[in-house]
Amino acid sequence: GFGLLFYKMGNINLGSGSVINRDCLLDNRAAINIGENVSISGNVQIYTGGHDPHSPLFEMTCTPVTIHDHVVIFSRATIMPGVTIGKGAVVYACAVVCKDVPSMAIIAGNPGVVIGCRKAEPYYEIDYSYPAAM
Numbered sequence: 001g002f003g004l005l006f007y008k009m010g011n012i013n014l015g016s017g018s019v020i021n022r023d024c025l026l027d028n029r030a031a032i033n034i035g036e037n038v039s040i041s042g043n044v045q046i047y048t049g050g051h052d053p054h055s056p057l058f059e060m061t062c063t064p065v066t067i068h069d070h071v072v073i074f075s076r077a078t079i080m081p082g083v084t085i086g087k088g089a090v091v092y093a094c095a096v097v098c099k100d101v102p103s104m105a106i107i108a109g110n111p112g113v114v115i116g117c118r119k120a121e122p123y124y125e126i127d128y129s130y131p132a133a134m
Helices: none
Strands: 004-006 012-014 024-026 032-034 049-051 060-062 065-067 105-108 113-117
Touching: none
Parallel strands: 004 024, 012 032, 032 065
Antiparallel strands: 049 060, 105 113
């Protein structure tokens, strides 16, 4: 089926030309800021909330996620709270992104590590009819 799961209304900023594919989970308890011409594939999970493992009370914490322009996130990737993904970066399928990603980096794995860099600065514009692709 087609669907996007949100935790609440608001707290998502989606830049022009950006697209979010089916069955993504967007934990928007803190802000999720998505730049322009970002492609987010199906079944991606973006988390802003979690629990402090160092707290004796296991307190809830929420930290914004920022995804800059021309980022590509492939299917089933997981973005953890507080992460910033730099302009033009690529996150391969099933990667778990726990730390900030430099601009133009290509990351893969669990935990996600840099395996290369994009060779050309992207300047394309995504032109889908709807911000949630099918």
